[in-house]
Structure formats: structure tokens, C-alpha cells
Amino acid sequence: MSAGDRKEERVSFDYHEPTTLREAIDLGARFGGDARFLAGGTDLMVQIHRGRLSPRHVVSLQRVPGLDAIEVDGTVTLGTRVTHRRVETTAGFQGALRALVEGAEVVGGHQVRNVATVGGNIVNASPAADVVVVLLALDTTLTCLGPSGERTQGLDSFATAPGVTALRPGELLTRVSFPRLASRSATAFLKAGRRRAMEISIVCVAARLTLDADVERCRDVRIALGAVAPIAMRARAAERYLESRPLTDETVREAGRIAAAECRPIGDVRASARYRALLVGTLVPRALNRCLERIRNPAS
């Protein structure tokens, strides 16, 4: 008997393939906590095969129109089913929003990125989710649609524990949006792992920096950290420290020290807690410096 057969015995569910958003929400309302929405399946199917999740109903989103749209006007909006590969290859993300590309392109291999979605990454609520860390630094707002209508919620309050979110039973995350960046802004994403590909982050850092008209002082900054707390987190003390300060070697190092002090890493098979904090202290200044370079020399 193969491993596949053993797993099969535990698994069974009904499969639904709604063709409109309304139909998908109705199925969510009907089955509530017994249903799971299926996007790329790179997390959901693995959880089901491991026996950690056993939904009675799987509702595929693949034929629901509109959920894979990318729209850019005053805000940037990604449909929940936009894949990592789409993010990587979207021309509009190669400039100031490059951290999105840098976050997406280090997830899994091509096979995973071809199907794994932005919405799935958020709902799965892994503390190490690379793209989620970038979206946190972009002040992302989520739109959820459920039996009782549509609501929005900040990404920074969405995940509450590893694998746990504020998503209500039967509710679907339909899109994520964030404001377009102001001028003199840039983003950067850095990840530490034991190898470059197919690796869960030991630590990842995303930064978004907007400079004052003098192109020296910080007008607005976001620093987001992955894999150093039960959920992806903002380094708010480090952000506050930088507000209105000039970005110098000294101030970016200090921001790194503050971020290292405010993160709450665990030690596990991938790294010790102390090493993770050390990495935060190194990667935060490096990400800020990369933003600085990108603002001063947009072609870099």
C-alpha cells in the first residue's frame, strides 16, 4: 500500500465549482465551517492530505470570474486568486513596488507559484508568508464577502495566531488593496533561508520608505517582519524611531536594533531565537538602505 492510499482513506469531501461570486458566497453561507474555499491548493490540499483539515465541502474558486484581476488607479487592487507568478511578471510591480516581486519570486518553485495565490497566502496565516510581509509594509486592506455582506479589515489585524484569522465562517477574502506609493518612495524585501529556493523563511523583512522633499529625511516608513513572531508583524517602534529622522548609517542601524528588540522569535529546527533576532538587526538596515538606493537611483 502506498502512502497515497493511506492518506486517501481519511479524505473525502464534496466538490463545488461555482461560476459566480454570488453562488460561491451562497455555498459558503450554506456550509459555513464545513466548507473551505479552494484557490491554488498548495496549502489547503496539503493540510487535507495530512489530516489537519477535513472539510465536508470544497468550493473551488477557479471558475468565479473577476477574482484574478489586478487593478491600478488611486489604489492597487489584487483579486484573491492572483497567483504568485502573476505578481512576479506584472510589469507595473517592477518599479517602486519591487518588494512584491521579490516576495513572490522566492516562494516555492515554479510549480507552486503558478497556482499559489495571494489570497491563499493571507488566509493560511503562516507567520513566515513572504508576500504577506510585503503587503503589511504596504498598508494593505482586505475585502471579505460573506453571508452578512461585504466588509473591509486591515491586514495588520487579520491574522491572530499561526493559521488563525478573523475570517468568519462562510466568508471569502475577495481582494486586497493598498494605496499607490507617494513620490520619493521605494520598497525592498529580503529573506534569509538555508538555500535560495523552496525554503521557508528563517526571517524575512519588507520595508517601504518615503523620503521628504530633501531626499534625506524619512517622511513615512513601514517595516514588516516575517517568521519572528506568531504572526507576520510590523516593527512599529523602529518605524516611530525613523519618522522625521535623516536616513544615515547610524539611524538605519539603530532601527535594526530596535526591530530586533521588539520581535518575538522562537527557536526551532530552522534557527534559534537569538539568531533570528540577529538577522532582523542585519536585514532591517539592509532593506532600508536598499529602499534609499532605489529612491535615489530608480534604475538600480
Added chain:
Amino acid sequence: MTRIPLSLIINGQTFDVLAEPHRTLLDVLRTDLGLIGTKENCLEAECGVCTVLLEGAAVNACILLAAQCQGRAIVTIEGLAAPGQLHPLQQAFIDHGAVQCGYCIPGMILAAKAYLDENSEPDENGVREALAGNLCRCTGYQRIVEAVLSVARTVRASPEAASHRTAR
């Protein structure tokens, strides 16, 4: 458990199967259709031995429900070249000694094909990155990378070899 009727378009041919909704494409390919060139290993989208092309894109068949593939074009290693012939990638893997135990090779070749279809001027880093989702415990990857790069050169040099590309 109710079985659902599915029409799967595999290697250009339509197969009608009845399958329980929880069954993966990998399982249906191997068990129902006897297409055992697509391999089974980790079942968690980590190793890439189950790679197939879904509408031209490399995907892991182990985490894809067969039901999700209704009406969508799938290419497995069996359909890469006409019966009795080898695709240029398959020939290059032989010529470069890129195969040892062989278990990872079908997935490796399909991932390479998806990459070459999208990149007419690939480089070594690009090939290594495109194959990062395919693990090989024997070869050390070097000859695999060389084989893929050699095909890219051949395809550029010869329009005839380019005609082996599958229509997307």
C-alpha cells in the same frame, strides 16, 4: 461517496473517467489511466516528480484535484513527443548523461519545457531557478542544467527543432 464524471484532455486526447471528488489528478493519471510516467513521491508539492503541464504551465499533480482539471488541457511526459519519438529535451538528457535513477526526470523535463516555452534566451541561473521545484538525489543537477541549455541553443539554431514545442 458520489463519483463525478470528468472529461480530461490529456496529451490531446479526451478521457472520460468517473472519480470521487477528493481524488488528485496524479492519482487518476496513474491509477485510472495507467499514465505512470508521472511519478508519485512527497504528495505535498515539494519534490516535483508529479509535474505535468496544465494549459502550458508546470504544476504539481499531487495537490491538484482531478475535478479542477475538467476541460483543461494537460500534457504528461507520455505526450511530449509522438509515439516512438523523443522530444529534443529527452534526447538532450540522454546525450548529456543527465539521467541516473530516472525517477525525477519526467517532472524535470516538463518543468524545463514550460520554462523554455516562456524563455527564448535562457541562462544557467534561469534554468536552475526554473528547476528549483524538482528535486534530484542522484545527479547533482549539473548535467541536467547543461542538457536544458543545450536544447535552448538547438531550438534557437533550428526552426525544425522548435516545431517540437507543444501548442499552448
